């Protein structure tokens with residue numbers, strides 16, 4: 075426990091110091107890494123802990139991005155808009171969870187996958203509110219320099235990541251985390267041992283949505299402009315899963331390790347072989363599933 | 379004082395099949411009652427009705443004076459109705475201790491943390507599994523898993539314990555051990571309803587036996603009168619239930 | 625009168641959809657694997673027809689005869705080499721595996737065929753058929769009839785042939801089939817081959833109606849999902865019913881809400897049906 079806290083603080087110190095003296099390329103990469111970390115840690119709640127194969131991350135991300143953007147369009151300040159995005163994502167996750175978490179296996183996976191598509195179409199059609207297919211511009215925060223701006227969004231994303239990490243940490247050491255482990259291993263037995271399975275699963279789903287929603291809103295402000303196919307991209311869901319698989323499902327540091335590894339690979343491929351980028355992502359997934367289905371951390375004795 | 383468990387006209391249909399029909403049964407506090415009947419008689423289904431796994435098609439279930447017909451399994455667990463499974467269901471990747479701690483935590487009303495674990499260890503000692511507390515539940519033998527089920531049931535701090543064929547598949551020394559345990563549990567004041575194929579066990583433990591056949595309760599009474607009851611003998615005709623494997 | 629026209633459109637669509645979904649449903653029902661590649665197989669079959677037509681002058685309906693064996697063989701090999709290794713793995717892993725393969729295939733097609741939309745234009749055009757006030761383009765009608773014929777053939781294959789009955793036996797009860805001497809591994813590969821074959825063979829039919837592009841498979845895949853949920857898993861009649869139901873729903877949906885919302889509508893339908901009947905409308909005790 076104590077050691078875990080120390081490791082976490084050391085990691086945080088490094089992440090806080092990272093932006094000092096790096097150029098905008100590295101800042102962009104760092105911000106993306108933190109965003110991926112949020113996606114992976116969040117998926118871990120529902121996929122890793124509860125064992126439900128959710129593809130809903132893209133839905134939460136897009137919803138958060140649009141909630142934040144629309145709130146700012148109506149004149150709310152950026153921070154309030156971000157918080158609001160979290161609230162909207164959480165409420166949406168709660169409602170969706172009550173409906174979808176009764177499904178199992180493939181049916182749950184598909185239903186959760188389809189949600190992002192439906193939301194995208196709705197956003198596409200609600201032209202008055204969202205600008206439809208033309209997208210939506212966001213106000214650019216007033217700052218001295220481009221670098222300051224980049225640094226600002228790095229720290230904002232770091233804030234979201236710290237929130238998500240704390241939530242994972244707390245959950246793993248609580249009734250909720252223990253109950254979710256029971257559910258993953260045998261849901262009906264958990265039910266009969268007194269675990270309120272519906273409530274626990276919905277809680278896991280909310281946790282898997284809220285930070286992704288905030289990250290979506292921060293992302294929207296960061297890039298100043300969003301459009302439906304960009305933020306409701308199913309690849310957000312897939313990447314979240316891949317990162318967790320890479321690092322090890324259900325663990326504390328696994329998703330973060332997965333995020334760093336994944337981003338490194340992605341960046342390597344992006345920079346050198348852009349035309350086969352998705353194909354390489356596919357290849358990575360295939361290799362991962364075939365050869366490392368438990369994640370690379372599984373090779374270490376004593377999982378984190 | 380009213381009965382702890384009261385079933386009135388309880389039925390459960392699966393499509394056209396009447397797995398349980400029109401069962402009236404009341405179980406007093408402190409009783410050890412045996413539920414017997416041939417395979418497919420509806421015994422497990424009856425347990426499922428009492429624990430909220432299946433909602434009753436008709437009829438009413440009350441527990442401690444409260445109507446619980448529509449309860450969910452987790453609510454039953456928290457109210458003090460614990461059960462073991464005919465087909466044992468541990469959490470395979472957790473340790474034996476964690477399995478029992480889960481029961482203490484979620485149904486037994488314990489707080490999260492060391493408290494639940496020490497209570498769990500207590501129960502493991504009682505059933506004789508303390509030595510394997512730290513091993514993964516998936517690695518236990520069948521006899522050990524059955525005892526783990528018992529420990530989980532106890533950790534739920536139940537008023538009523540439903541035992542669904544806890545002895546099926548055990549050899550005779552293992553059964554003797556189980557009998558001692560069940561008697562010790564009853565001595566703590568836990569009301570027990572036990573489903574059992576082995577007459578030796580039922581006759582040994584129970585003050586009363588009820589018989590289910592084709593979903594209906596066909597007889598109820600003290601052990602001696604049940605084994606002489608013509609309908610019961612007929613229900614079992616041709617079956618060598620005394621050593622049925624379950 | 626308009627109603628009849630819409631109904632006719634829906635039936636034509638539905639026949640094609642049944643063909644798309646039957647193979648997908650078979651694989652899902654028998655192997656408990658969702659084959660994300662299915663949509664891209666259809667597109668690839670479309671490209672095959674397009675190039676056979678453009679380069680060699682082969683009529684797209686005839687290229688079905690080329691596509692079917694090719695895709696069967698490819699599916700059989702793919703299952704034997706990769707997918708069989710993961711057949712008993714959790715949903716997430718099998719789903720990710722076919723998803724990863726699909727990303728590779730899509731990327732490959734993008735490189736090979738570019739992102740341009742291709743349109744296969746029949747020469748000479750087949751004109752339209754007027755039944756009273758209802759007008760149906762003959763090429764569509766022919767494609768639909770061929771699609772139904774293919775689906776019917778699959779049905780016959782499953783119900784009459786020895787190997788088909790083995791597939792059905794594995795679907796019903798894997799262990800029992802193994803005990804009866806069926807080589808489950810081989811049947812798994814055959815099933816996947818048949819699924820790929822149905823996708824590849826429906827490609828040329830769809831190519832005569834819709835433009836082809838490397839990423840178009842996603843739409844077909846989405847429709848296959850919906851149809852499986854509507855019609856239940858693993859049975860050809862189920863896919864038939866589900867396909868026609870979806871065709872009709874989409875046609876009326878396009879009329880009432882605008883064609884751009886047809887897909888959204890069908891996805892909403894999917895979610896609603898899943899919530900009411902978690903194993904599909906016609907599904908009995910289904911696979912998870």
Ligand SMILES: Nc1ncnc2c1ncn2[C@@H]1O[C@H](COP(=O)(O)OP(=O)(O)O)[C@@H](O)[C@H]1O
Nearest residue numbers: 392395397415416417418419420421422423424
């Ligand atoms: N979930 C279910 N769905 C359909 N039929 C069931 C279900 N559970 C039990 N049954 C049927 O109900 C009858 C009684 O089964 P059960 O209660 O398990 O009998 P017992 O425990 O006395 O051997 C059997 O015919 C069984 O097939």
Ligand SMILES: [Mg+2]
Nearest residue numbers: 421422423464
């Ligand atoms: Mg039974």
